[in-house]
Amino acid sequence: MLAKRIIPCLDVKDGMVVKGVNFLELRDVGDPVACAVEYNRQGADEVVFLDIMASHEGRSTMIDVVERTAEKVFIPLTVGGGIRTADDFRDLLRAGADKVSINSAAVAHPRVLEEAAYRFGNQCVVIAIDGKRVGIDDDPRSPRYGKSVFHVFTEGGRNDAGLDVIEWAKKAENLGAGEILLTSMDTDGTKAGFDLEMLNAVCAAVTIPVIASGGGGDLASFVELFERTDADAALAASIFHYGEYEVADVKAALREARVPVR
Amino acid sequence: MIAVIDYGAGNIFSVKNALGFLGFTGKLTGDAADIRAADKLILPGVGAFPDAMRMLTERGLTDVIRAEAAGGKPLLGICLGMQILFERGYEFEETRGLGLIEGYVDKLTPPAGENLKIPHMGWDSVEIINPLPLTKTVSSGTTMVYFVHSYKAVTPRENISLLARYGQDVPALVFRGSVYGAQFHPEKSGEAGLNILRSFAEL
Numbered sequence: 024m025l026a027k028r029i030i031p032c033l034d035v036k037d038g039m040v041v042k043g044v045n046f047l048e049l050r051d052v053g054d055p056v057a058c059a060v061e062y063n064r065q066g067a068d069e070v071v072f073l074d075i076m077a078s079h080e081g082r083s084t085m086i087d088v089v090e091r092t093a094e095k096v097f098i099p100l101t102v103g104g105g106i107r108t109a110d111d112f113r114d115l116l117r118a119g120a121d122k123v124s125i126n127s128a129a130v131a132h133p134r135v136l137e138e139a140a141y142r143f144g145n146q147c148v149v150i151a152i153d154g155k156r157v158g159i160d161d162d163p164r165s166p167r168y169g170k171s172v173f174h175v176f177t178e179g180g181r182n183d184a185g186l187d188v189i190e191w192a193k194k195a196e197n198l199g200a201g202e203i204l205l206t207s208m209d210t211d212g213t214k215a216g217f218d219l220e221m222l223n224a225v226c227a228a229v230t231i232p233v234i235a236s237g238g239g240g241d242l243a244s245f246v247e248l249f250e251r252t253d254a255d256a257a258l259a260a261s262i263f264h265y266g267e268y269e270v271a272d273v274k275a276a277l278r279e280a281r282v283p284v285r
Numbered sequence: 286m287i288a289v290i291d292y293g294a295g296n297i298f299s300v301k302n303a304l305g306f307l308g309f310t311g312k313l314t315g316d317a318a319d320i321r322a323a324d325k326l327i328l329p330g331v332g333a334f335p336d337a338m339r340m341l342t343e344r345g346l347t348d349v350i351r352a353e354a355a356g357g358k359p360l361l362g363i364c365l366g367m368q369i370l371f372e373r374g375y376e377f378e379e380t381r382g383l384g385l386i387e388g389y390v391d392k393l394t395p396p397a398g399e400n401l402k403i404p405h406m407g408w409d410s411v412e413i414i415n416p417l418p419l420t421k422t423v424s425s426g427t428t429m430v431y432f433v434h435s436y437k438a439v440t441p442r443e444n445i446s447l448l449a450r451y452g453q454d455v456p457a458l459v460f461r462g463s464v465y466g467a468q469f470h471p472e473k474s475g476e477a478g479l480n481i482l483r484s485f486a487e488l
Contacts, residue, residue, distance in 0.1 A: 146433040
C-alpha cells in the first residue's frame with residue numbers, strides 16, 4: 024500500500040538553511056547537506072530544498088548543495104525556487120535532484136510545464152502553488168457557492184496573480200505537472216494545522232499527487248491532515264527544524280492512527 | 286567497473302553516488318568502448334520514452350547495449366531505463382524500445398470507478414513473484430521502495446521478479462537472463478534500495 028509521505032523542507036539562501044515565517048522573518052539555521060543527512064536518518068521520505076534567493080549566483084550554489092547531498096542521501100530530493108526554464112530543470116536533475124518545483128515562472132509562461140514534462144517526464148515536474156483566501160464565492164450558480172475563493176500568489180507571496188487556485192491546479196496538471204506542492208499562505212508559519220479546505224478543494228479537482236504545506240504544527244495536525252483530506256504527503260519545516268519533533272515522531276503518531284507510512 | 290550509461294537523460298549522478306557509497310566503482314560514460322570494457326551496465330533514466338530512445342540512438346549506443354546484454358553482461362535498467370528495455374512504449378507516441386525483454390510499456394490506468402492518483406509516486410511495498418539473487422534482501426509484502434512513474438511494463442509473469450499493486454499489477458523488478466529492470470529507484474529507496482543495488486553489483 025502506498026505510504027503517506029513526510030517531507031521536511033529546507034529553505035536555502037546562499038547555501039545556508041533559513042526558514043521564513045509567513046515569508047517575512049528569516050533566521051539562519053545551518054548547513055543544508057547536514058540537515059538532509061539528519062532527516063534521512065530520522066526516516067524522512069523525501070527532502071525538499073527551496074532556493075529562496077535563486078539569483079544566477081545562488082543557482083550555482085544550489086547545484087553544489089544538491090550534488091553534495093546526492094552523495095550522501097539516497098532518498099528523493101526535490102529542488103525549487105527561481106526555476107524559469109526547462110534547462111533549469113535539466114541542470115538540477117543532472118546535479119542529483121529527482122524533482123524540480125516551479126512556481127512564478129509557470130504562472131507567467133505555462134508552456135514551460137509542457138516542455139519540461141516532454142523532455143524529462145511528468146513525474147519530475149512539481150507545480151508549487153502558493154494559495155491564499157481572497158473572499159467567499161458569492162455566485163449562487165457556482166459549485167463552490169459559499170466557500171472560500173483562493174488565489175494564486177507569486178514572487179514569494181508578494182503578488183496576487185489573479186488566478187483561481189483550483190483552476191490553475193487543473194491547468195498545470197493538463198500541461199504536464201506530475202505533482203502539486205500546495206502551500207497555504209493563510210496557515211503557513213502559524214502551526215495552527217494544515218489548510219484542509221484548500222487541500223480538499225484541490226485534491227478533488229486533480230488526479231496527480233498533492234503535497235500539503237503550511238501549518239503543520241504538532242503531531243495531531245498531521246493525523247488530521249491525512250484523516251480529513253486525500254493529500255499524499257505533508258511538507259513541513261520548522262516543526263522538524265528546531266528539533267521539536269523528529270520525523271519518526273510524526274510517523275509513529277500516524278501509524279497509531281492507522282495512516283499507512285513507511 | 287560498472288558503467289552507468291550517460292545518454293543525457295536525467296538523474297545519473299545518484300546511481301553513481303549510490304555505487305560509490307556502497308564501495309563499488311561506477312563510471313558515467315556514453316562511450317561504447319567503456320560499455321564493452323565494463324563488468325556490468327546500469328541504464329538509468331528520468332524522462333520520457335521517445336526522448337530517451339532518441340538520445341540513445343543519436344549517441345550510437347543502442348547496438349552496443351544490445352550486443353553486451355546478448356553476451357550475458359549483467360544489465361540493470363532503472364525506471365525509464367527499465368521501460369526502454371521492452372519492445373515498445375506508448376508515451377506520447379509509439380516508440381521502439383531496445384527489445385531486450387518481451388513486452389511493452391503503457392500508461393498506468395485507474396480501474397473503472399476508482400480514483401487513482403497518477404503518477405504512482407512514493408514508497409510502496411513489493412511482493413516477490415520470482416525470487417532472484419537481486420531480491421535476497423527483500424521481504425515480500427513489507428519491503429518498501431520508491432516509485433515515480435506514470436507508465437508501467439506489460440510483460441508475462443515469468444519475467445516479473447517483484448510486483449507492486451497500485452490499482453493494477455505494476456511490475457517492479459523484471460528480468461530476462463542477465464537483463465534486469467527496476468521500475469522503482471533503488472538509488473532513491475534508502476537502505477532497501479541500496480541493498481538491491483549491492484546485490485546487483487555483487488552478481
